[in-house]
Amino acid sequence: MNTIESPNYMNAKKGILSWLFTLDHKRIGILYLIGIMAAFALGGILAMLIRMELIHPGQDIMDADTYNQVFTLHGAVMIFLFIIPSIPAALGNFFLPIMIGARDVAFPKLNLASWWIFIGGSLFAVFSMYAGAVDTGWTFYTPYSTKTGTAVISMTLGVFILGFSSIFTGLNFIVTIHKLRAPGLTWYKLPLFVWGLYATAIIQVLATPVLGMTLILLILERVFQIGIFDPAMGGDPVLFQHFFWFYSHPAVYIMILPGMGIISELISVFAHKKIFGYKAIAYSSLAIAFISFLVWGHHMFVSGQSEIAAMIFSFLTFLVGIPSGIKVFNWLTTLYKGSITFETPMLYALSFLFLFTIGGLTGIFLGALATDVHLHDTYFVVAHFHYVMVGGTVMAFMGGLHYWWPKMFGRMYNEKWAKFAALLIFVGFNITFFTQFILGSQGMPRRYYNYLDQYQPLHAFSSYGSWILGLGFLIAFIYLFYAAFKGRPAGRNPWGALTFEWETPSPPPTENFDKDPVLRHEPYDYDKVLVERTYPEK
Amino acid sequence: MNHKEGHPEFLAHHFAEPEQQHESAKFGMWVFLLTEILLFGxxxxxxxxxxxWNPDMFYNAHLALDRTLGAVNTVVLITSSLTMALAIRSIQLNRKKHSMYFLIATLVFAAVFLVIKYFEYSHKIHLGQLPGKYYTYTGIEGNNPHIFFGIYFAMTGLHGVHVIAGMIIISWILIRASRNHFSHEYYTPMEMTGLYWHLVDxxxxxxxxxxxxxx
Amino acid sequence: MVELVPEHKHHALPLRVYLGVAGALMVLTVITVAVSYVDFGGWNVVVALLIAGFKASLVALYFMHLLYDNKLYMFIFLSAVAFLVILIVFTMFDTVQRGRLDEIKDKPIKQQAEIYEKLKTDSLDVEHEGDSGH
Structure with a gap:
């Protein structure tokens, strides 16, 4: 196939309004993609500024107050505007209905509303930059967040609104997966990306409302001084941390679970081998979702919470290692004796395996009570978090983006540039963040503007790494953007994958399929299908 | 939205048949109710x-609330829940007029609830039994009684907001019912509104x- | 997509079910007010919550049709309650247990010190009779 199939969802209707008010889940996915890419760019620039400032001790390019605002905004933008909606709302919106053979999500209007709410919330959050940028850190801990003169209300209101967007997406996905699967597509025949999104959606609807209430209480505290977080009035600031982490710990699994789903797809497709331990991977997603609600107190080991609570939370935290380990071992076993090819998505998947494992194992250090007292609030935490979130979620997101880009736009990107960018990102990432493990274990506290001279070489090294990392992302977005319009046509199934989305034209038509999808094999039946393809006569 | 031949008007294009659409809506509504429970949670x-932390203060402070008004409001809200359930039962039996009467009754009981709540609130505002720094009342013993009123106003206030939202939705359903949008074959929005209203109760x-x- | 069902399965419940449930809710409201005047000590809140839970179950099972609908909805409803319980109970692990370590942390050290002191005194007693040590 040498031309783009037409008509498709992109050229079915014309004009900007046909995009902004579309009910087509694919277009909404693209809208989300644009939104989160803008957020990623903003957050990325802020990150580069932070690294620039930290290259030497003392003031380089901004004063201390500005620095506090910049790292807060970096955290809030990356967490709430980019990484939480990234995979579910952009790639999930686009591919979930196609992968289960449906024509749309269950509630298309709610889906559109969720995007508009996302934009509205983002505007509030970004507006806080002008209204006196918040300097509390993205965690908004009381009592500082109730006393600081910056625009906490604007930012928290923005995050509150973004929460609704997240809830609506999750609600939509749960109902879609339950009610709109194609005939014959039973639960155990679902692609594992769908299982990942399902587990994510469960967390989104269970945890996000509590965040909403937390932020309402914080706003009430600021506006009316109701005093429930203020020790001078009989309140308790540590209670805020319980409120906050009941959402925000599960939220890091909102960020990682869809990424794990993508990795399950990529590993199987590019190892050309049936996924090993399908049910174990599927159920470990649900197990992670459940356990994520029982461990939030491990963020509070030095906050003054009771020792008994700390012990319980520490013990339960170790349990997360079990389902995560199950996943990693199943992926490795899938690779074993597979016919592995190294296209760009696979490079990101392998990066994920490497980096996420480091991120996960360092999490065990932090979950252990005694070591956490030493490592708490140091760069070790920063490095751990970025290994899981960037090394995990963002790698998976990039992998998914490269994997599905030809399906979304019908055109292929330049493989050479893509591999070069993947290499830059991998190398740059490790230079930036591995040094931070060392910095943290040596005692460099996080969020500090100034530091002792002895940390300078490692800080500088980390900053150099951030330039390589930033360059890698820049190159990736340039060739991806170019490919969306000018790339060579990709055809229906450039990877030889077996899930439903590869049976429809690229880009897909508005109704998703040109003919009703028929389930001929399970999503990872490469053993069966490859034999059929190689020996068609038998 | 191009509907296939034989599809009822209310059936959206991505559903195969009405039962699937109805069940999806109900499923979505229950998930939404779950988020509501955790919001109040x-x-x-x-x-x-x-x-x-303050059992004695809570006991002393709760004496400032009027049990009779609280009990009356409970009865009012339970009655409104009954009329809502009966409105749905009526439309299931295709008694459209009855259904509308019951919806109106639900609205009236909701309004009564809010009026009683208004009198309770204004009494407390008058006495200065208010949250946080606005607390000026001096008749309650114990540590920080303003916290009791902070939580009282937050919880009943959020509940009151839900009552108001429910009244708006019920009014909208009433208008749609008066335009003959619902029948025993299709009454999904009314049933969803009922679920929401029962949760408020x-x-x-x-x-x-x-x-x-x-x- | 589920199999085609030609007829709607929704059937209206008899009127007496609704009226009976509403009546029971009214009676329970009266009971809960009445028992609040009786002093059970710490059990008052338990009794009040049990009655409220019973009333809530009636509303959910009959008014909200959980008893007759797909059991999945019951599961959703109960998981909301379950996660609410997790939120409250796990937070209480902290809030009602704070500072416990302060009560006990110097106890073993004191015990050790006493044994040590005693040993020292005993040995001193043997070496220098009549000298009671420091």
Whole structure:
């Protein structure tokens, strides 16, 4: 196939309004993609500024107050505007209905509303930059967040609104997966990306409302001084941390679970081998979702919470290692004796395996009570978090983006540039963040503007790494953007994958399929299908 | 939206048949109710923590609330829940007029609830039994009684907002019913509104003993 | 997509079910007010919550049709309650247990010190009779 199939969802209707008010889940996915890419760019620039400032001790390019605002905004933008909606709302919106053979999500209007709410919330959050940028850190801990003169209300209101967007997406996905699967597509025949999104959606609807209430209480505290977080009035600031982490710990699994789903797809497709331990991977997603609600107190080991609570939370935290380990071992076993090819998505998947494992194992250090007292609030935490979130979620997101880009736009990107960018990102990432493990274990506290001279070489090294990392992302977005319009046509199934989305034209038509999808094999039946393809006569 | 031949008007293009659409809507509504329960859950947490720390203050402060008004409001809200359920039963039996009467009754009871709540609130505002720094009342013994009123106003206030939202939705359903949008074949929006309204009632069933009937 | 069902399965419940449930809710409201005047000590809140839970179950099972609908909805409803319980109970692990370590942390050290002191005194007693040590 040498031309783009037409008509498709992109050229079915014309004009900007046909995009902004579309009910087509694919277009909404693209809208989300644009939104989160803008957020990623903003957050990325802020990150580069932070690294620039930290290259030497003392003031380089901004004063201390500005620095506090910049790292807060970096955290809030990356967490709430980019990484939480990234995979579910952009790639999930686009591919979930196609992968289960449906024509749309269950509630298309709610889906559109969720995007508009996302934009509205983002505007509030970004507006806080002008209204006196918040300097509390993205965690908004009381009592500082109730006393600081910056625009906490604007930012928290923005995050509150973004929460609704997240809830609506999750609600939509749960109902879609339950009610709109194609005939014959039973639960155990679902692609594992769908299982990942399902587990994510469960967390989104269970945890996000509590965040909403937390932020309402914080706003009430600021506006009316109701005093429930203020020790001078009989309140308790540590209670805020319980409120906050009941959402925000599960939220890091909102960020990682869809990424794990993508990795399950990529590993199987590019190892050309049936996924090993399908049910174990599927159920470990649900197990992670459940356990994520029982461990939030491990963020509070030095906050003054009771020792008994700390012990319980520490013990339960170790349990997360079990389902995560199950996943990693199943992926490795899938690779074993597979016919592995190294296209760009696979490079990101392998990066994920490497980096996420480091991120996960360092999490065990932090979950252990005694070591956490030493490592708490140091760069070790920063490095751990970025290994899981960037090394995990963002790698998976990039992998998914490269994997599905030809399906979304019908055109292929330049493989050479893509591999070069993947290499830059991998190398740059490790230079930036591995040094931070060392910095943290040596005692460099996080969020500090100034530091002792002895940390300078490692800080500088980390900053150099951030330039390589930033360059890698820049190159990736340039060739991806170019490919969306000018790339060579990709055809229906450039990877030889077996899930439903590869049976429809690229880009897909508005109704998703040109003919009703028929389930001929399970999503990872490469053993069966490859034999059929190689020996068609038998 | 191009509907296939033989599809009823209310059936959206991505559903195969009405039963699937109805079940999807109900499923989505239950998930939404789950988020509502957890939204209130945050305040239930605050209530539990502060009551466990200040049991005597909570007891003293709750005496400032009027049990009779609280009990009357409970009865009013339960009745409104009954009329809502009967409105749906009527439309299931295709008695459209009856259904509308019951919806109107539900609206009236909701309004009565809010009026009673208004009198309770204004009495407390008058006495200065208010949250946080606005608390000026001096007749309650114990540590920081303003916290009791902070949580009281937050919880009943959020509940009141839900009552108002429910009235708006019921009014919208009433208008649609008067335009003959619903029948025994299609009444999904009314049923969803009913579920929401029962949840509002259900939450009040817990708020009443927790605030008005402490020991 | 589920199999085609030609007829709607929704059937209206008899009127007496609704009226009976509403009546029971009214009676329970009266009971919960009445028992609040009786002093059970710490059990008042338990009794009040049990009655409220019973009333809530009636509303959910009959008014909200959980008893007759797909059991999945019951599961959703109960998981909301379950996660609410997790939120409250796990937070209480902290809030009602704070500072416990302060009560006990110097106890073993004191015990050790006493044994040590005693040993020292005993040995001193043997070496220098009549000298009671420091």
């Amino acid at each position: 945050g305040l239930f947490l605050a209530y539990t923590v502060f009551r466990s 259900l939450i009040w069933i817990f708020l009443f003993p927790l605030f008005y009937l402490i020991g």
